[in-house]
Amino acid sequence: MSELNMAVIKPEMMKSYIWIETADGSLQQVEQEVAMFCPFICHEVIQKGMGSSKNHAISLPQRVNPAMLSLMLDYCRFHQVPGHSNKERKSFDEKFIRMDTKRLCELTSAADSLQLKPLVDLTSRALARIIEGKTPEEIREIFHLPDDLTEVFGACANYLLRNFFIFYDCNIDSVVQEEKLEPLKNITDDPRIRLLNRLYAKKRKELKERERIKNVEAEEERVDDRSVDDLLSFINGEDSKGIKTSKNKKKNRRKKDQQKNTSPSEVIEINEQESNGLKGSDLGETSEKQDVTDEMFASKPEFDDGDVDDEIDPALKEKIDREVEDFARRLNSDWPERMQEILSLGQDMKALHHSSNGNGTIRKYTDPEQK
Amino acid sequence: MKQREPPKLPCKIETEQDKLSNLPAHVIDQILSQLPIKDAVRTSILSRKWRYKWATIPHLVFDNLCVSVSSQDQILVRNKLVNVVDHVLLLHTGPIFKFKLSHQDLLGVTDIDRWILHISRSSIKEFVLEIWKGQRYKVPSSLFCCRELIHLELFNCLLKPPTTFKGFRNLKSLDLQHITLAQNVFENLISSCPMLERLTLMNFDGFSHLNIDAPNLQFFDIGGVFDDVSFENTFNLALVSIGLYVNVKKDQTLILGSSSKLLRFFVHLPHIRRLEIQSYFLKYLAIGNVPGRLPRPCADLNYLSVRINFNDPKESLAALCLLRSCPNLQELEMLARPEETCTGTLTDFWIGDHWSSMFPQLRVVKIAGISGIRSELDFINFLLSNSPVLERVTVKPVSVDGGWDLMKELLRFRRASTRAEIIYSDP
Numbered sequence: 001m002s003e004l005n006m007a008v009i010k011p012e013m014m015k016s017y018i019w020i021e022t023a024d025g026s027l028q029q030v031e032q033e034v035a036m037f038c039p040f041i042c043h044e045v046i047q048k049g050m051g052s053s054k055n056h057a058i059s060l061p062q063r064v065n066p067a068m069l070s071l072m073l074d075y076c077r078f079h080q081v082p083g084h085s086n087k088e089r090k091s092f093d094e095k096f097i098r099m100d101t102k103r104l105c106e107l108t109s110a111a112d113s114l115q116l117k118p119l120v121d122l123t124s125r126a127l128a129r130i131i132e133g134k135t136p137e138e139i140r141e142i143f144h145l146p147d148d149l150t151e152v153f154g155a156c157a158n159y160l161l162r163n164f165f166i167f168y169d170c171n172i173d174s175v176v177q178e179e180k181l182e183p184l185k186n187i188t189d190d191p192r193i194r195l196l197n198r199l200y201a202k203k204r205k206e207l208k209e210r211e212r213i214k215n216v217e218a219e220e221e222r223v224d225d226r227s228v229d230d231l232l233s234f235i236n237g238e239d240s241k242g243i244k245t246s247k248n249k250k251k252n253r254r255k256k257d258q259q260k261n262t263s264p265s266e267v268i269e270i271n272e273q274e275s276n277g278l279k280g281s282d283l284g285e286t287s288e289k290q291d292v293t294d295e296m297f298a299s300k301p302e303f304d305d306g307d308v309d310d311e312i313d314p315a316l317k318e319k320i321d322r323e324v325e326d327f328a329r330r331l332n333s334d335w336p337e338r339m340q341e342i343l344s345l346g347q348d349m350k351a352l353h354h355s356s357n358g359n360g361t362i363r364k365y366t367d368p369e370q371k
Numbered sequence: 372m373k374q375r376e377p378p379k380l381p382c383k384i385e386t387e388q389d390k391l392s393n394l395p396a397h398v399i400d401q402i403l404s405q406l407p408i409k410d411a412v413r414t415s416i417l418s419r420k421w422r423y424k425w426a427t428i429p430h431l432v433f434d435n436l437c438v439s440v441s442s443q444d445q446i447l448v449r450n451k452l453v454n455v456v457d458h459v460l461l462l463h464t465g466p467i468f469k470f471k472l473s474h475q476d477l478l479g480v481t482d483i484d485r486w487i488l489h490i491s492r493s494s495i496k497e498f499v500l501e502i503w504k505g506q507r508y509k510v511p512s513s514l515f516c517c518r519e520l521i522h523l524e525l526f527n528c529l530l531k532p533p534t535t536f537k538g539f540r541n542l543k544s545l546d547l548q549h550i551t552l553a554q555n556v557f558e559n560l561i562s563s564c565p566m567l568e569r570l571t572l573m574n575f576d577g578f579s580h581l582n583i584d585a586p587n588l589q590f591f592d593i594g595g596v597f598d599d600v601s602f603e604n605t606f607n608l609a610l611v612s613i614g615l616y617v618n619v620k621k622d623q624t625l626i627l628g629s630s631s632k633l634l635r636f637f638v639h640l641p642h643i644r645r646l647e648i649q650s651y652f653l654k655y656l657a658i659g660n661v662p663g664r665l666p667r668p669c670a671d672l673n674y675l676s677v678r679i680n681f682n683d684p685k686e687s688l689a690a691l692c693l694l695r696s697c698p699n700l701q702e703l704e705m706l707a708r709p710e711e712t713c714t715g716t717l718t719d720f721w722i723g724d725h726w727s728s729m730f731p732q733l734r735v736v737k738i739a740g741i742s743g744i745r746s747e748l749d750f751i752n753f754l755l756s757n758s759p760v761l762e763r764v765t766v767k768p769v770s771v772d773g774g775w776d777l778m779k780e781l782l783r784f785r786r787a788s789t790r791a792e793i794i795y796s797d798p
Contacts, residue, residue: 143389
């Protein structure tokens with residue numbers, strides 16, 4: 001300030017300053033009335049008598065770095081003046097929160113640690129506006145969120161996982177498109193990835209066979225196998241396409257009965273969705289516990305992973321793509337109806353289903369003969 | 372698909388860049404609460420950390436946006452809605468402070484009963500339920516066990532609390548529209564909610580005597596059919612808006628010598644600041660012996676809006692009494708009631724200068740729905756000559772007929788205030 005200005009200042013305009021120290025150790029002086037707008041600082045000054053000198057500077061929580069402190073002080077400086085109209089305050093707020101999302105998050109964190117609720121409200125509203133209406137991919141990109149669902153659970157399982165936890169139509173088309181039936185490298189021997197690779201292998205094999213043989217015998221072969229994978233393949237098989245019944249109410253009841261008795265490993269296969277459309281939207285029955293998900297692909301019969309490295313020509317690849325989409329669609333179909341088809345197609349199948357479980361409900365479909 | 376590498380520690384650069392996921396849980400709750408429920412739940416697939424972040428949001432709003440189905444099939448939409456609500460409630464964890472259910476296809480009574488039971492176990496503070504169609508929904512008794520309720524809003528419901536109901540001791544705001552409840556239920560409800568500050572009642576049936584005993588009441592807005600309204604202990608009541616949707620019974624108005632409803636109405640409203648007298652309520656106030664002015668002026672009243680039939684002598688008397696009793700009135704709105712039959716014309720009521728300088732603070736006036744009859748013009752003249760600080764008068768006739776004549780008359784009127792603007796607004 002120039003000397004002239006200083007001479008004109010009246011005594012009441014002399015502001016008092018308090019000392020503030022940020023987590024990085026840097027000290028600064030801040031106008032007291034501005035800083036006191038923050039409840040945290042207010043508390044420190046009044047209850048603990050801090051901030052009066054350099055040695056007794058108020059130390060701020062770790063989440064407040066000097067840049068954020070400066071922003072918050074700007075906010076406080078404006079809002080602590082009683083004279084502004086609501087319109088002015090609103091307009092200031094609108095301009096104030098125009099910053100990149102990273103800083104917005106940091107500011108939210110800092111404001112929260114200083115208990116400056118109006119600023120937390122403002123920033124959280126801004127963040128909500130950013131998130132609203134965007135696809136998950138967009139949100140991940142904006143906020144640099146790691147896409148680790150896919151890493152952990154595998155792409156196909158990711159698709160199924162998504163339908164476990166969300167029952168709103170999400171853009172699962174994009175996920176399904178990604179499935180190219182290429183084997184995943186399974187270095188940690190993750191059982192889920194094992195299943196996935198087996199599924200892919202089966203799928204490829206099946207498509208190839210259909211190309212060459214093209215008769216019903218192939219399906220019967222599949223039917224004779226007793227693993228879950230083959231059951232899936234069967235579901236995807238040609239002759240069962242398009243067979244749907246519309247006994248909605250019955251379906252509900254049966255599903256509920258079934259749920260009680262099927263193991264977690266079955267649940268993932270019978271991931272039913274009650275919609276008549278392509279996109280899965282609701283779940284008739286799912287359990288959302290994390291351990292269920294983890295058990296999803298537990299202990300499956302070992303299969304030869306030898307055919308994992310089959311070469312696929314482009315035309316077949318396209319077919320496979322379409323098959324996978326179908327796979328997704330199949331998961332929307334009715335499990336009980338499928339069971340009826342399966343039951344009706346083979347006597348030996350029936351024997352398997354009426355297990356030692358006395359009440360006659362459909363039990364877990366594992367083959368006791370295999371390991 | 373890209374090559375899968377063995378799972379390793381998350382990239383350090385990425386975690387440093389991701390500032391959002393590590394915000395404190397209550398802040399994330401706050402952010403997600405401001406999203407439509409659909410977007411909030413979808414954050415569960417953003418990343419591992421986000422799988423359950425949505426599940427603790429304290430506000431759940433299920434409205435027309437929460438289920439987007441292109442199908443027009445109502446049953447499909449309804450089933451989907453039921454599924455969505457069931458799943459959200461089941462997957463949700465932690466307290467639910469605000470719950471709103473308002474979907475146009477909502478009908479399943481047992482579903483709503485089930486949800487309310489679930490909610491009632493959760494220290495709910497704000498509850499909004501709107502049944503868009505069908506019969507009145509009978510609210511289950513579990514709602515009346517929500518002791519922490521602060522705001523309750525019901526649309527198209529029937530209330531029949533259990534006999535053990537002792538009131539909502541924390542309820543501050545009550546909004547009941549298109550509801551049915553019995554007279555004693557209503558009275559019990561009001562008197563057993565001591566903290567009640569805001570009361571809105573629209574289109575109610577089952578009770579017709581409104582005896583409002585609410586010491587903390589500040590805002591009162593009712594519109595419906597009732598026989599009687601009176602206040603008790605309402606010394607904090609500042610905003611009142613009352614609309615009586617049907618005309619008072621003829622026999623009531625003819626009884627002479629009966630106590631004035633107007634007097635009774637204002638006895639317990641000493642600090643009223645804003646008053647809106649809508650539909651036929653002025654007719655109700657005009658019942659009995661209307662005094663010249665109120666015994667105690669409404670010193671705090673600064674806004675008054677009255678729906679009046681300028682041709683009715685009793686209503687004009689009531690209006691005059693009111694106008695004389697609010698010395699600090701700043702804003703006035705007079706709306707002419709469109710009557711089917713003209714019950715004779717009132718002349719010379721507003722003429723005379725024994726009411727001079729009656730409006731020392733009146734600045735803004737709005738007059739609407741008038742047709743240019745004599746009594747209306749007299750009234751405007753009366754206003755203009757008695758408002759020394761008047762700044763703006765807006766006149767809006769009900770139709771274009773006679774607009775020109777009206778304007779000619781308006782031009783002639785003398786104005787006590789040199790700053791008064793008269794604005795003619797097209798109908």
